[in-house]
Amino acid sequence: MQREIVLNNTKYETKPVECWAKMKELRRWHFKHTWEVAARGGTVFIGMPEGIQGFLAGLGDYAYPSYGPYFTRMIRDSQQTIKVLEATEARGHTRDMCSVMKGYIGQLYMGMATRAPQGYTIKPAFVIQTLNCHTMAQTGQLYSEYLGIPYLAIDMPHKSSPETLEYGTAQLLEAIEWMEKITGKKYDDEKLIEGVKNEWKSARLWASIQIMNQNIPAPYDLRMTWSLRMPLISMRERPEVVDYLKMLYDETKYRVNNQISARGMETMRLFFEGFPPYYYIQILKQPQEYGAIYIINENNLGHGLWKIQSDGTYQVGETLEERGIPIRNREEAVRAEMALYFDRGRSGTWYFPPSRHIEVVKRAKDWKCQAGVIALDRGCHGYQVSIMERKMALQEAGFLVGTFEHSQADPREFSEAQTVDRMEAFFDSLGLKKLASAGVENEDAEE
Amino acid sequence: MESALATLRESVNHRHEYAQAWKQLTGGKVAGVFCIYVPEEILHAMGILSVRIRGSREPEDVTEPYITGWWCAHCRSSMAEVLKGKYSYVDGIVYAVSCPHVYQVYNSWSRHSNLSYTYDLWIPENTRNSYALGFLQKEFSKFARSLEEWTGKSLNEEKLSQSIKLFNLNRQLLEQIYELRKAAKPSLMGSEAMEIILAGMAIDKGEYTKLLQDVILELNTRKPPTPRARLMLLGSENDDVGLVKFIESYGAVAVTDDLCMGRRYFAGGPISTDRDLMQALATRYLNRPHCPQKDIVERNRLPQIYQQIEDYRVDGVIYLLEKFCEPHAYDLPKIKDQLDKMGIPFLILEVDLTTPAGQFRTRVEAFLDLIDAKVVL
Secondary structure (H helix, E strand, O other): OOOOOOOOOOEOEEOOOOOHHHHHHHHHHHHHHHHHHHHOOOEEOEOOOOOOHHHHHHHOOEEOOOOOOOHHHHHOOHHHHHHHHHHHHHOOOOOOOOHHHHHHHHHHHOOOOOEOOOOOEOOOOOEEEEOOOHHHHHHHHHHHHHHOOOEEEEOOOOOOOHHHHHHHHHHHHHHHHHHHHHHOOOOOHHHHHHHHHHHHHHHHHHHHHHHHOOOOOOOOOHHHHHHHOHHHHHHOOOHHHHHHHHHHHHHHHHHHHOOEEOOOEOOOEEEEEOOOOHHHHHHHHHHHHHOOEEEEOHHHHOOOEEEEOOOOOEEEOOOHHHHOOOOOOHHHHHHHHHHHHHHEOHHHHOOOOOOHHHHHHHHHHHOOOOEEEEEEEOOOHHHHOOHHHHHHHHHHOOOEEEEEEEOOOOHHHOOHHHHHHHHHHHHHHOOOOOOOOOOOOOOOOOO | OOOHHHHHHHHHHOHHHHHHHHHHHHOOOEEEEEOOOOOHHHHHHOOOEEEEOOOOOOOOOOOOOOOOOOOOHHHHHHHHHHHOOOOOOOOEEEEEOOOHHHHHHHHHHHHOOOOOEEEEEOOOOEOOOOOHHHHHHHHHHHHHHHHHHHHOOOOOHHHHHHHHHHHHHHHHHHHHHHHHOOOOOOOOOHHHHHHHHHHHOOOOHHHHHHHHHHHHHHHHOOOOOOOOEEEEEEEOOOOOHHHHHHHHOOOEEEEEEEOOOOHHHHOOOOOOOOOOHHHHHHHHHHHOOOOHHHEOOOOOHHHHHHHHHHHOOOOEEEEEEEOOOHHHHHHHHHHHHHHHHHOOOEEEEEEOOOOOHHHHHHHHHHHHHHHHHHHHO
16 A cells, blocks of 8 residues: 655755865875875775775775776766767677666776876786676676786685675685785785775764664765765775764764754655666756755665664664674684675675565665665666665555666666656656755755 | 377477476476575475476566566566466476576565466686685585475485486487487477477476486487578577577578577586585586576687587577577677677577567578578589
C-alpha cells in the first residue's frame, strides 16, 4: 500500500557549509601531490585500491592519481568526454562497457593518464587494484600491459568470514614484499599503522556525519555530501583528511543542534539510488525547485564504517578500541585493514550482498524519506546489480519511485530535456509544487 | 537405431523433460548451476544432477521487473525461463562468483522462489595469487558441507574420487572429439560440437560418457567434405546452436572455439585423485582455461586461443560477442591486434536475443569471401 505523503512546509535557517573550502583545498592538494611526489623521487603508482588505502601509507612518500588525474576535468566538459570515449571505441572497445573506465582508458590511449600539467610524462611504478569490481580488475590489467608496468591484483571475496579475513591478510602481507621489490624502497610499518588507524577514523567519522543527516531538518542534502566526501574517497588514510572530517563532524553537530538545514526547506526528503550522471550533476539539485531535497544514496553512505543489521539498519561501526583490535605491528595492522574492508558499507564489498533490497527500504525509512528516484545507470554494471529488486522492494514498502536512464560518464547516453521533464512529472505526481523562486540558482559554492 | 549424436541433440532440445524424468526415476535432487566454475564433481558425488541454467534465446517480455534491458541476453533469457516456470523441477541453485549479470539471475531467483537451497561460491579472480589454492580448497569443503546439510547425505572420499574419475574420462572423450576437428576434413560441424557440450550440461554424466564414446565411433565413419573455411568461434555463454548453423550454412566449419559452452567447459587436463581431493579440484578450477574475468595478471586465455589457431589451422575467427558482456569487450582490441599480426581475418558479431539474419548474412558472406580471396592469393 502506498505510504501517505505529508509535505513539510516549515522554513528553516540555512547557511553555507564552512568546511566546503577545506574540502576544495584538499582536492587541489591531492591533484598537485602526484607531480610533487614524482618530482622528488617518491613512489607514484596507479589504480583504484578501494578499501585498502591505509595499507598504502607504508609506502611513505607516495601518490596515486586513480587511473589518471584528469577525470573530473574531463567530465565537466562533455565535448572533451565524448572525444575520450571515442578514443576508447576507436581502439575496438564496445560502447556498452563501463563509461567511467572508458573515460580513463581513453585518456590512457591519448597519453593523458600519466601526463603532468607541465607537459612531461611519468611512469608509475606499478598498478594496484582490489578485485572487488571486475571492470576495475580488467582496467588494471589493461593499464599494466599498455604501460609495461607490473600489476598487483588483490583478490577480494565479497563476504566477511574468518577465511576471507585470513585470505585478504595473507595477500596484503605478501604484497608488501612485492612492493618493496618493485620499488626498491623499504616499507614503513609505523606509517602503515598510522594509515590504517586514520582510515578507520575517517570511515567512522563519515558514518557519524551521515547518521546525523537523519535529523529534520537535514544539515546537508545529497548534492553537498556528494562533494564533501571527495577527500574520503581519494586519501582517507591521511591525517589531513581525518582533521577535515573532524571539522566536518563538529560543523554537522552544530548545524543539527541549531536546526540549520541544507537548503532552508525540505518539503519532502527523497532517496536517490544509483549513480547520478557525472556530467549533469546538477540533477541532484532539481528537487530544490520544489523545496525538496535528495538526502541519501547507497554509494555515498558506503564510504563510511557501518555495522549493518540483519533488518537493514545502518549503525555507525565501532572504533578499533571498541572492537578490541590491537595494532602493534605489521600483521595486526594489515589484519585490521582487512577487518575494516569487510565491515565497511556497500562500497567495500561492492555488489554481491543479497540484502540490498532490505537495506534500501530501511535506509529510506531511517533517513525519513517519503519517495525517491532510482538512476538506472548503463555505465556501472556492479552497482546496477539488484537495482530492479531494490525498486520492487521500495514499491512493496509503499514508496513511490521514479526512474530515469543514463550512463554515468557518457553524455551521449543522456537526454537532459527528457530526463528533467520526466523527473518534473514524477515530482508533480508526488504533490510537490514548484516554488516561486524555482530556477534561481542557490549559490553556495558547490562544484 | 537413433545415433548417439541424435540422442544428445534430443537431450539438449528436451533438457527440461530429461531432468524431470531423471528426478522421477532416481528421486534425486536437481541443482541449477551458474557458470562453468561450479565444481560439478562434488554435486555428482552427492547424487545431485547438475543442470546448467540457460535460456531459450527467444524474445521475451517477462524479465524487465527484475533485470534491466542492458543485461546480457544469456541472463535475460535464463531469467525468462525461470519466470516461465521451465525450471520448476530445480531444487536448489549454485552460483560460482563470476560476472554481476549472472549474479542478478541467481539473486532474483533466490528472492522470488521457494528453493530449498541457494549457494554462492567465491572463485578467486586473481587465480594465480599465492593463497588462491588454499582458499578455494576451503571454499569447496564448505560447499560440500552445505550440500551434506541440504541432502542429509554424507560425502565420502571414495564417492568423490569416483566422480572425479568419471569427469576425467568425460573430459578426455571431449578432448578426443575436439582432436577429430583438427583433420583437413573435420567430421564434426561446430554446431554439433556445441550440442555435444550443451548435452553435457544437462544430463547425467555417466550416461553422457557412454554417449560420447558412441559419438566418437560414429564420427569415425563419416566422410565429410573439405570445408570452405576453417573458423574459430570466440565468446562467452553463447549457446545459440542456430547461429552457429547459420554461419556454417555458407560452407565454412567452426573447427574449434573458446566459449563457455565449448572448449572452456572441459579443457585443462585430468584431475589427480592421488592427493587431497578438494585440493585437486581447486587446482583444476584455478588452472582451467579462464574466461576473461578470471584471466587476471598473467593471462592463460589469449595464448591458448592463439595456440588453437595454429593447431586447428584456423582461417578466420568470429567473435560471438554478447551485447553488454563487459569482460569480453575488454579483451577485444588485444585479440584483434594479435590476429592482425598473425594475418587471421576477424569478424565480430554482436549477439542479442534476436539475430539480425539479413545483416549477419551479409557480414558472414563478406567475411568468407575475404578468406576465400586470401586462400587464392
